[in-house]
Amino acid sequence: MRRVMFWVAIVIILLVFLLPIAWVYVTSLKSPADIFRPEKLAFAPTFYNYKYIATVRPSLMEFRNALIVSVVSTALVMAVSLPAAYSFARFNTGGGHLLFITISTRMFPPVVAAVPFFFLFRDLGLLDTHLGLILLYLYFNMSFATFLLYGFFREIPEELEHSAMVDGYGRLSIFRKIIFPLIKPGAAITTVFCLIFAWNEFFFAFLFTRRLARTVAVGLAVFWGSIEIQWGPMAALMALAILPTLAAAWFMQRFIIRGLTFGAVKG
Amino acid sequence: MREAVLGESLETRRTFWQILAADRYIKWFLILPLLVVLLCFMFYPLFYCLYMSFHEYVLRAPPLFIGAENYRVVLHDMVFWQAIGRTFYVLVVCIAVELSLGMGIALLLNREFKGQNTIRGLCLLPLLISPLAMSLMWNYMLHVQFGIVNQVLVWLRLGAVEWISNPKIAIYSIMFISIWQWTPFSIFVLLAGLRGLPKDALEAARVDGASRWFTFRRLTLRMLxxxxxxxxxxxxxxxIRIFDPLYGTTRGGVGTESLDWFMYRISFVFFDVGKGSALALFSLYVTIVLCAILYRQLIKALGAAR
Structure with a gap:
């Protein structure tokens, strides 16, 4: 009996979490008339909405923009955060204050940064460009990535490095041969998180892009016109925009088994 | 022979210290890029906002120094205080519901069962999907006429509800969307914590005849x-800066305007940069105070957990 109760609870939880996501795909296959008839559960699926977003609007460009911006910004974030997190974890650089300041940039309401950078970027001609958005995401994801990586670096015992040093390894070869293989899973999780954040980010993308550098997240909002919302095409674009994050989720699942304990908390 | 060994160990020790001495530079060298980005992206906006908050600047004319006028206007604005109150209400309700739901589900998922890893993974999905996309989808599903939720209610003969358009209900719909999306975060963190708990302590409590509730309250909860x-x-x-769920549903209308939406409206709809800057600094100040209090609690709790 307890087992039945347990599985009933699990099924309810899964339904609540997954049905809305499934509904995106169901809606994307509905014809324009069926969109407004929720009582019709058995409808004839059509690819009308997908054809619409592929032909009528620049969806492909939006995907390309989102891809460029998330990949480049994530690469930059990792280039900045990996050495910094290592320095924080191993040398306690700045005595904890600097780390706190770095993390506290996450406390900043995006509006605080949005107003000044909007005018700065306007003067520099960076509005509606990939570079502008990449710089913003670098700032946005850097503190979180540093915080996560800090926890992962802390889990690597310091003695390992000391003994390697005594064995005559240089700093660089220690990093390459000992630290890097150990940090790889942590770095992979951090990379995926940064990619997802950048891919999903809406507020900055919405304010700082118009047409040329518009990302998918902003593209979704465009379906909300002044008169009506184009639910069908919107669901189709959503269905495609969600796919990369679903792939990322599948990738991360392997690490969930290990249990992403927040290393920083364990101290 | 003995001297040779001693000399060698001295040799290695010296290089070790040399490297350690060089560390003083290498640690700053490693952190340099981060410092540069921090300086540019943190301090520039901060000083810009500080400067502009004492000026009147609505884009047409150059900034005009007006002292603390912006702050005075903002602090006397009823809409501002309503937005603050609403944001805090959302904050408290969402966090309370997310934590209790998250704890319950994490306890459930902490058992060993068939397909445990897949099911745990599936529970995290809402967290990874674009908040804007999902709030737009919820907007569709909660639509008063052709939303599936109301359709189900009609089938159950309960009658349709104006989830998004009724000022009394809209704010709860937004909370619901946020809770739906972020409960997995609580599950994720708490599940990781539960799996890291010392099994023997919980086992010992059970052997000693402690009730489940007692063990949970006194051991599990305390350690978590x-x-x-x-x-x-x-x-x-x-x-505190909830924005996407609003953009996807009510767009700040129907009595749902949050602090962040208010700031967005002042800064990017009316382009009142001075007032927007004052607001942004105020919001930053509130966030820092709140987080500093919580941070202190965290340090205290970490000390108690050791």
Whole structure:
């Protein structure tokens, strides 16, 4: 009996979490008339909405923009955060204050940064460009990535490095041969998180892009016109925009088994 | 022979110290890029906002120094205080519901069962999907005429509800969307914490005849306190600037305007940069005070957990 109760609870939880996501795909296959008839559960699926977003609007460009911006910004974030997190974890650089300041940039309401950078970027001609958005995401994801990586670096015992040093390894070869293989899973999780954040980010993308550098997240909002919302095409674009994050989720699942304990908390 | 060994160990020790001495530079060298980005992206906006908050600047004319007028106007604005109150209401309700639901589901998922890893993974999905996309989808599903939720209610003969358009209900719909999306975060963190708990202590309590509730309250909950505070801390930071669920549903209307939406409206709809800057600094100040309090609690809890 307890087992039945347990599985009933699990099924309810899964339904609540997954049905809305499934509904995106169901809606994307509905014809324009069926969109407004929720009582019709058995409808004839059509690819009308997908054809619409592929032909009528620049969806492909939006995907390309989102891809460029998330990949480049994530690469930059990792280039900045990996050495910094290592320095924080191993040398306690700045005595904890600097780390706190770095993390506290996450406390900043995006509006605080949005107003000044909007005018700065306007003067520099960076509005509606990939570079502008990449710089913003670098700032946005850097503190979180540093915080996560800090926890992962802390889990690597310091003695390992000391003994390697005594064995005559240089700093660089220690990093390459000992630290890097150990940090790889942590770095992979951090990379995926940064990619997802950048891919999903809406507020900055919405304010700082118009047409040329518009990302998918902003593209979704465009379906909300002044008169009506184009639910069908919107669901189709959503269905495609969600796919990369679903792939990322599948990738991360392997690490969930290990249990992403927040290393920083364990101290 | 003996001297040779001693000399060698001295040799290695010296190089070790040399490297350590060089560390003083290498650690700053490693952190340099981060410092540069921090300086540019943190201090520039901060000083810009500080400067502009004492000026009147609505784009047409150059900034005009007006002292603390912006702050005075903002602090006397009823809409502002309503937005603050609403944001805090959302904050408290969402975090309370997310934590209790998250704890319940994490306890459930902490058992060993068939397909445990897949099911745990599936429970995290809402967290990874674009908040804007999902709030737009919820907007569709909660639509008063052709939303599936109301359709189900009609089938159950309960009658349709104006989820998004009724000023009394809209704010709860937004909370619901946020809770739906972020409960997995609580599950994720608490599940990781539960799996890291010392099994023998819980086992010992059970052997001693402690009730389940007692064990949970006195052991599990106490050991998870740091993680719970971390969740509260992070969610506070994120919820204080709740924006996407509003953009996807009510667009700040129907009595749902949050602090962040108010700031967005002042800064980017009216382009009142001075007032917007004053607001932004105020919001930053509130966030920092809240987070500092929580951070102190976290340090205390970490000390108690040791």
């Amino acid at each position: 306190t740091p993680l719970i505070i971390i969740i509260i801390l992070l969610r506070t930071m994120w919820l």
